[in-house]
Amino acid sequence: MNFFERQKQVRRSSTRLVVLFVVAVLAIVTLANLLVVVASLSGGSDPGEVATFAVLVTIGTLVFIGGVSFVRTMSLRSGGGSKVALALGAVPVPDDTTDPHLRRYRNVVEEIAIASSTPVPDLFVMPGERGINAFAAGYTPADAAVAVTQGALERLNRDELQGVIAHEFSHIINGDMRLNIRLIGVLAGLTALSVIGRVLLYSGGGRQRGNNNAGAPIALIGIVALIAGFIGVFFGRLIKAAVSRQREFLADASAVQFTRQTSGLAGALKKIGGLDDGSKLRNAKTEDVSHMLFGEGMNFSSLFATHPPLVKRIQTLEPEFSPEKLADLQQRWRSNPPSGLREDVQLGLVADHDIPPSHAAGAPRRQAPSPSARSQSPISVDPAAVVAGIGDPSSTSYAHGERIRRDIPSSLADKAHDGTAVVPLVFGLLMSNEHDVRTRQHAIIATKYGREVADASWNTGGEVQQLDPHLRLPLAEIAFPALRHRGSDDVREIMGTLSDLIAADGRVSVFEYCLGTLVFTGLHEVLTHKPRWGGRRHSLSGSRDAVSTLLAVLARVGNDEQAAAEKAFQAGMNVVFPGQQVTFALPDDGILALEHVWPIIDGLAGEEKGRLVESVVTTVMDNGQVTLEEGELIRTVCAVLHCPVPPLA
Structure with missing residues (x-):
């Protein structure tokens, strides 16, 4: 099952969710009407009054369920994944943390984000929760949050934590996260009736104890709402189980493929089964998010379980595993619970960038992957393999992401995490190496932000110019969370300043265009919680002009000679429009012509996006290699298409 098939499955799950929700609402309305009819007839009401009561109950129930679901959904939409995390009592990871648990957590997330070409999510920790659990929440990858x-953090070693985080990234990449957060909003209306019923029953009961017969109708309504609410809770749990259970198996499989070994994820599951705290959460709102957790957050019967049985999940990874082994682990860990950091030391899993500078001397080191090449030497890739890798990163991708993250200097990484220093950092990425242009850029920043920020951008630009060019976009990626935490007005000001900096010399380089497009697209989704170019659908057959513009720009970037560019262009066009002859024509405004292309190609259907990506890579690979600029363009095209392609290694 490839990325586009998984996207289809999520859409089918969304349809199933709507059908089950309608069935649940009809069941609640029917039951409420039956209760009202029986109560009214037993009280001597005539048929006309009974009919009036039934209509009022139907309207009231539908308005209440629909209203609560709508309000809850809109509330979640306005806050993205962070709102869900905060509601569960999670706290953000501090920008300047020196806690080794938190540094390791943040580094693992950034490595996986780079390897999967996914925006780095906001990071949260649930303090005081002793169970082993995690979740990802959000409407789009750009506004996602991950909480553990x-x-x-305390019980899992680095490989196990990688397995858990990779599992959560599978939910982010494949669209499960969006479905899960919608599920919270939709089911709120079903379960809220039971809460209202308890409140009314208590209120009516209190009045009756005071010999006030006026409380009897309130108590009756409370009983009806309470019974109907129990039906809502029943269907709510059933819907969550139906939607999420199979997707947990898929996320486990993706995590194993991504992190190159089964022992990490299997080890995390074993610790859930072997420790007394398991994966249970103590938060009163656990049921709201039970379907999006890594492990069962509370005790459910098998009918309502949102996850497959724990032993079955382990046996899928390690077929020889038996329940008796879990019992042995329980006995061993009861007297000596595992420590993740201690296991890191014993297993040699400590990575350089996990260790705070003040603790670095003499600390053990993880065996690092081979260093990344500090050159712009071209690479060779297979177009079909790139398409197969969409949303499906391999172990090679993860090793590459880990290497890239390690190679980013700590001084720049610290600025990327700092809410204040991140703005000069991003501006510094665009500072020209030409003194006159750089002086104009300094003046632009000084006018909008003052001399101090302009000077910091100038100095950071000097650091960035010493950076391996392959690390520039990944550095911007890990700076993204700190950028999106700024207020909406500030975000818009940053976007405007970036545009001015790019235009300062009257030219737009490939890197400048790619950086600007990635930042603008991501920040737009943070502000609106929807894609930058959303809503309108397009077909590939009706998008020939846009596709030819895209491939012409790509062909020209990779080939200086006209004949070679035309050949590369035709090779790509033959993938999407076989047998059709289209004249190669480079647009007058060069790479800026892509601004008119994005709204069209982002509206393509899933399989057609896959064919377009294959044509893009075919165009680039016509001369047998991918340069740095071409790789950055491929990364940008796929980001706009919302097709996360792992970085070309």
Whole structure:
């Protein structure tokens, strides 16, 4: 099952969710009407009054369920994944943390984000939660948040934490996260009736104890709402189980493929089964998010379980595993619970960038992957393999992401995490190496932000110019969370300043265009919680002009000679429009012509996006190699298409 098939499956799950929700609402309305009819007839009401009551109950129930679901959904949409995390009592990871647990957690997330070409999510920790658990929440990858429990940080070693985080990234990449957050909003209306019923029953009961017969109708309504609410809770749990259970198996499989070994994820699952705290959460709102957790957050019967049985999940990874082994682990860990950091030392899993500078001397080191090449030497890739890798990163991708993250200097990484220093950092990425242009850029920043920020951008630009060019976009990626935490007005000001800096010399380089497009697209989704070019659908057959513009720009970037560019262009066009002859014509405004292309190609259907990506890579690979600029363009095209392609290694 490839990325586009998984996207289809999520859409089918969304349809199933709507059908099950309608069935649940009809069941609740029917039951409420039956209760009202029986109560009214037993009280001597005539048929006309009974009919009036039934209509009022139907309207009231539908308005209440629909209203609560709508309000809850809109509330979640306005806050993205962070709102869900905060509602569960999670706290953000501090920008300047020196806690080794938190540094390791942040580094693992950034490595996986780089390897999967996914925006780095906001990071949260659930303090005081001793169970091992995690979740990802958000409407789009750009506004996603990942939260882990304190127990997961303390008990899991680095490989196990990687397995858990990779599992959550699978939910982000494949669209499960969006479905899960919608599920919270939709089911709120079903379950809220039971809460209202308890409140009304208590209120009516209190009045009756005071000999006030006026409380009897309130108590009756409370009983009806309470019974209907129980039906809502029943269907709510059933819907969550139906939607999420199979997707947990898929996320486990993706995590194993991504992190190159089964022992990490299997080890995390074993610790859930072997420790007394398991994966349970103590938060009162656990049921709201039970379907999006890594492990069962509360005790459910098998009918309502949102996850497959724990032993079955382990046996899928390690077929020889038996329940008796889990019992042995329980006995061993009861007297000596595992420590993740201690296991890191014993297993040699400590990475250089996990260790705070003040603790670095003499600390053990993880065996690092081979260093990345500090050159712009071209690479060779297979177009079909790139398409197959969409949303499906391999172990090679993860090793590459880990290497890239390690190679980013700590001084620049610290600025990327700092809410204040991140703005000069991003501006510094665009500072020209030409003194006159750089002086104009300094003046632009000084006018909008003052001399101090302009000077910091100038100095950071000097650091960035010493950076391996392959690390520039990844550095911007890990700076993204700190950027999106700024207020909406500030975000818009940053976007405007970036445009001015890019235009300062009257030219737009490939890197400048790619950086600007990636930042603008991501920040737009943070502000609006929807894609930058959303809503309108397009077909590939009706998008020939846009596709030819895209491939012409790509062909020209990779080939200086006209004949070679035309050949590369035709090779790509033959993938999407076989047998059709289209004249090669480079647009007058060069790479800026892509601004008219994005709204069209982002509206293509999934399989057609896959064919377009294959044509893009075919165009680039016509001369047998991919340069740095071409790789950055491929990364940008795929980001606009919302097709996360792992970086070309």
